[in-house]
Amino acid sequence: MxxxxxxxxxxxxxxxxxxxxxxxTTSRVDAAVAAIIAEVRARGDAALLDCTARFDGWTPADAAALRVTEAEIAAATAGIPAELLAALDLAAERIERFHAAQKPADLALPDPAGLTLGMRWNALDAVGLYVPGGKASYPSSVLMNAIPARVAGVARIAMAVPCPGGVLNPLVLAAARRAGVTEVYRIGGAQAVAALAWGTASIAPVDRIVGPGNAYVAEAKRQVFGRVGIDSIAxxxxxxxxxxxxxxxxxxxxxxxxxxxxxxxxxxxxxxxxxxxxxxxxxxxxxxxxxxxxxxxxxxxxxxxxxxxxxxxxxxxxxxxxxxxxxxxxxxxxxxxxxxxxxxxxxxxxxxxxxxxxxxxxxxGPNHVLPTGRTARFASGLSVFDFLKRTTWVEASAEGLAAIGPAAVALAEAEGLQAHARSVALRLPG
Amino acid sequence: MxxxxxxxxxxxxxxxxxxxxxxxTTSRVDAAVAAIIAEVRARGDAALLDCTARFDGWTPADAAALRVTEAEIAAATAGIPAELLAALDLAAERIERFHAAQKPADLALPDPAGLTLGMRWNALDAVGLYVPGGKASYPSSVLMNAIPARVAGVARIAMAVPCPGGVLNPLVLAAARRAGVTEVYRIGGAQAVAALAWGTASIAPVDRIVGPGNAYVAEAKRQVFGRVGIDSIAxxxxxxxxxxxxxxxxxxxxxxxxxxxxxxxxxxxxxxxxxxxxxxxxxxxxxxxxxxxxxxxxxxxxxxxxxxxxxxxxxxxxxxxxxxxxxxxxxxxxxxxxxxxxxxxxxxxxxxxxxxxxxxxxxxGPNHVLPTGRTARFASGLSVFDFLKRTTWVEASAEGLAAIGPAAVALAEAEGLQAHARSVALRLPG
Incomplete structure (x- = not known):
């Protein structure tokens, strides 16, 4: 100290x-991760089965065995003490309430020139949640990552959690069920990130992947960024x-x-x-x-x-x-x-x-997924905003266009973009 | 078609x-960019002078010559037609009004257990704005990138624009002045991104870098990400x-x-x-x-x-x-x-x-920096949200802690984090 x-x-x-x-200390795993992603893109479920045997030490019977069934979740969670389930429930309720309060409102602004300007928030269609296996498999993190997505209105929340030796963490499954996770897959590592980003025959692709992971997971998220959104690397x-x-x-x-x-x-x-x-x-x-x-x-x-x-x-x-x-x-x-x-x-x-x-x-209630390493200078904790995106919109009448169109024409011409200028000018009166 | x-x-x-x-088609410039960033980190302003001579075809007298002075901006913009300045001003006003309407409100929520939960929005301290040189140097992009930052409350907006042959685009400078850019540097490429991210003796570092650029600029933004925030690569x-x-x-x-x-x-x-x-x-x-x-x-x-x-x-x-x-x-x-x-x-x-x-x-009025290539599935256009970040907060009394603390203790113990459990348990009554 x-x-x-x-x-x-x-x-x-x-x-x-x-x-x-x-x-x-960061380890360089770029090439290994790129190879795994290429394998999953090329061979889909077959690659997931191979990777799971290679890295997680158990051999799924087939692709269907990668998905955790409702019956398995019920069986695994049956032995959890009532007091612990009540604690999980209290946490979930409070996290839900706080994140619901974050939900932003749409805008529709009339403006002096007679146009209307607006902004609509829409939820993502599908989100992937990575949950580490073994000791760092925290039920609290499942709540913190999944609940904001569900509160935002995301319809599909697909969770991937590696199961070394095939064994699942019951409290993680209970948290997933309570948080509204819609699909659970027992896969991990770069292969899980690749499957969520690109999809396979048995796993539909998502639009954004969140959640913590080891160096392979972090690098895989970096490599699929652009194809899908990712959260920041903690x-x-x-x-x-x-x-x-x-x-x-x-x-x-x-x-x-x-x-x-x-x-x-x-x-x-x-x-x-x-x-x-x-x-x-x-x-x-x-x-x-x-x-x-x-x-x-x-x-x-x-x-x-x-x-x-x-x-x-x-x-x-x-x-x-x-x-x-x-x-x-x-x-x-x-x-x-x-x-x-x-x-x-x-x-x-x-x-x-x-x-x-x-x-x-x-x-x-507030999220525990937060910016580390001085990045709070420019970054924020996980929130409903991570699972929403905006469409801005403009509505113009002939009068509205007449009021501001000439300025657009002048600027477009100054930038040398004649089709831009013409698309406005053609609609101006006279 | x-x-x-x-x-x-x-x-x-x-x-x-x-x-x-x-x-x-993406070109691989990783190694070249890494070398330029390393050079700027090691040699600061001297590296900027060398890179500018090498890539932009003019040789600044010294580091001070990299900064564009107020007098230079006034001289360069003096010849712009009044009609064009009026168009720029109309655009700026409308962009300001729309982005001001986006500004979110802070939260402070009393809750049933007697705690108060909140969320505060704060502006970033400093932002870097990259503006391409030559033909793609668009004044409209300067307005669209800088105004949301200023509306958000960012105090320092440092703009970097390469000046091939040392020549500046007057309308870009006029847009920078109108938009509230606080510093303009005639540097470009990966070296400009490196200088904004890491700082040099003459350029203070920023917290986030936005704006479009060529393959070198895009790769440099990727490489400095984490040290600073970046916008998405368009x-x-x-x-x-x-x-x-x-x-x-x-x-x-x-x-x-x-x-x-x-x-x-x-x-x-x-x-x-x-x-x-x-x-x-x-x-x-x-x-x-x-x-x-x-x-x-x-x-x-x-x-x-x-x-x-x-x-x-x-x-x-x-x-x-x-x-x-x-x-x-x-x-x-x-x-x-x-x-x-x-x-x-x-x-x-x-x-x-x-x-x-x-x-x-x-x-x-709405921003023209928008998500491309199907990324609107998970991403949004540039906005005041890009220049704000959130601090969530929790305020608890002894009674509030007593109401929800036992659940935290139960979950921390289930996750094997005894100091977490103890930091709550020590404060509980009796």
Missing amino acids: KRLDTSAPAFAAEFAALLDTARE GPSEVVVLADATNDPRHVAVDLLAQAEHDESAQAILITEDAGFADAVAAAVEAELKVLPRGAIAGESWRRHGAVILVRDWAEAFALVNRLAPEHLQLMLPDPRAALAEVRHAGAAFLGRYCPEALGDYVA | KRLDTSAPAFAAEFAALLDTARE GPSEVVVLADATNDPRHVAVDLLAQAEHDESAQAILITEDAGFADAVAAAVEAELKVLPRGAIAGESWRRHGAVILVRDWAEAFALVNRLAPEHLQLMLPDPRAALAEVRHAGAAFLGRYCPEALGDYVA
């Missing part, structure tokens, strides 16, 4: 180094906590570690104005690391990428937050709403001392 | 072939015109050619239910091609990619439109609003017989 102090002479250089540290997770000395140091310590336990590349940063409080949090982190089941991972993240930054005042802290543009931001200050007003760049903010970021990971 | 008829047995195959035809332009026999065949013919004159890869498609009208339009196209200044280009586009599709009824036409997902759609039908309601996928629609697409290219 690094300690920085804004009053130290070396601060500017140290903070710049913190900003510039790449926390992720990097390691991060949190910045702004906390004054009235907070419980142990709460702050566990909040930092909740981020750090994701993986060794995660980053947790505390910003405070009180050196004694910073010491208390750092000590509490060490104590918690000793009892935390994922302490080895969290400890590695904290030592490599963790930081405590001491500021002279909160204005300084807000300026640092805007340069960090963190994925998650906890504002544990007396007036968190006033603090939020100073923040221009953050994926999601958590206000007050009773609002740990983990609440947002599961049940608060 | 192809003629298709939905009642012909071969129609399904012919239409599928039309959909699948790639109209653009392909060749296209229009679909739905027109019944009450329209003037010559109007429709010129509308088709206004699209075809962009370049040989452009595509213009007429869909009608009247075979005689289709013949009349085809004849009018041939007549117009003989007198059109860009007739050679438009003719090549029409012969290679143009199509006339005869349908049995308009419902069939709407279904074809949704499969084509065209960039531009003209609805020259008796009830164009009813027709629009049937369209799920199109970049921009133009309603009625007095609304040629060229009106939207210049002065109507």
Whole structure:
């Protein structure tokens, strides 16, 4: 863990180094992924069967066996404790309510020249949702990716989840059912992305693919981009906590570690104005690391990428937050709403001392798929907007065209586009 | 030009072939672009000077000479006819008004469990606008790219435009000034994209780069994506015109050619239910091609990619439109609003017989930067949304946390993330 102090002479250089540290090593899998995509495009379902045997360690009987049936979902989810299903349901309800509130309205604007200008939002027809297999197969991510699509009005939500050894995660299936996923396929990797983008005899193509995955999945999404839309490629997770000395140091310590336990590349940063409080949090982190089941991972993240930054005042802290543009931001200050007003760049903010970021990971309602690695400067979390697109429209009468058409003719001629000019001029009076 | 008829047995195959035809040849410039970006990152302004001498055929005296001064803009634009400036101003005003109407509202939702959930929109800090040099240097594109950024509230709008031989396009500069561009640099190609993404001593980095460019620019945008945001990579332009026999065949013919004159890869498609009208339009196209200044280009586009599709009824036409997902759609039908309601996928629609697409290219108000090549299935035209991003937020009291926290604990434990569970559990009562 690094300690920085804004009053130290070396601060500017140290903070710049913190900003510039790449926390992720990227592996080059371009060629391998291109080969898999080419195989799926050429051989369709047969390629999916081969890839599944090769990479996932089980051999589907035929293409139909790639699809998870309703009966299989019912059987797999039958043993889930009622309390856990109720928690999933509460989360789903709250995520639905928040994302429904995001839905934008269409526009229809009469204008001074007598035209009408408008904008219509339409849902995508079909979306593919990639869900990682094994340990990183999180039911909460299924809710967060699928519910905004369903709320937007997407009719087909096709989920692909690799099943190493053929085994499915029951809670992931329960989340898929609750979220409104319409098709589940037990395929993964670049072959799943290729199948969703290009389609096979048994899997219809989608229009956009979302959801996290390993290096092969990320590269496959890059390669099919253009054929379909994709979401952004997420990097390691991060949190910045702004906390004054009235907070419980142990709460702050566990909040930092909740981020750090994701993986060794995660980053947790505390910003405070009180050196004694910073010491208390750092000590509490060490104590918690000793009892935390994922302490080895969290400890590695904290030592490599963790930081405590001491500021002279909160204005300084807000300026640092805007340069960090963190994925998650906890504002544990007396007036968190006033603090939020100073923040221009953050994926999601958590206000007050009773609002740990983990609440947002599961049940608060806003999405937990958020921009990482300073991309909150220009990117946003997943939302209904990812599953909607706009058609703008113009309606003109003869009078409306007469009012603004001559300007179009002048500009088209200046650009040397005579057919453009003529298509307007032919319709002008006289 | 192809003629298709939905009642012909071969129609399904012919239409599928039309959909699948790639109209653009892509050149592989990955390595050359990577080398230029590496050079700009390593050597900054010095690399920009070298690249400008090498690719643009003029040698700037120093880095300061890359920036276009206010005095240069004033001098260059002094000779523009007043009528043309007035047309530019009308266009700018109308584009401003439409994009201002797009601005979304923040959310703050109290919820049943006693929390407050919210979403704030913030503008990006800085945007880079790439403008091609030479013949494709269109003032209308400067307005369409820069105005939404300014309306969104972006403080810095830095424009890069290559100046072959050092010569600037006066109307492009006038458009930049009118649109609120804050900095203009006479640089182009991959080196301009690299400078905007990474910054140099004389050019501060931006957060997102938009605007069209050649293969080098497109590849450079791909390579800097992640460091900054980018807009989508536009392909060749296209229009679909739905027109019944009450329209003037010559109007429709010129509308088709206004699209075809962009370049040989452009595509213009007429869909009608009247075979005689289709013949009349085809004849009018041939007549117009003989007198059109860009007739050679438009003719090549029409012969290679143009199509006339005869349908049995308009419902069939709407279904074809949704499969084509065209960039531009003209609805020259008796009830164009009813027709629009049937369209799920199109970049921009133009309603009625007095609304040629060229009106939207210049002065109507909605953006002319639109999704091409069937990407309107999942993508939208440029808008204020491209220059805004969202921060979601959650505010919880002790009571709010007590209401929903236990569900978060249950889900975190099910996912094996104990620090997540503990960060909530520690704050629960008792």
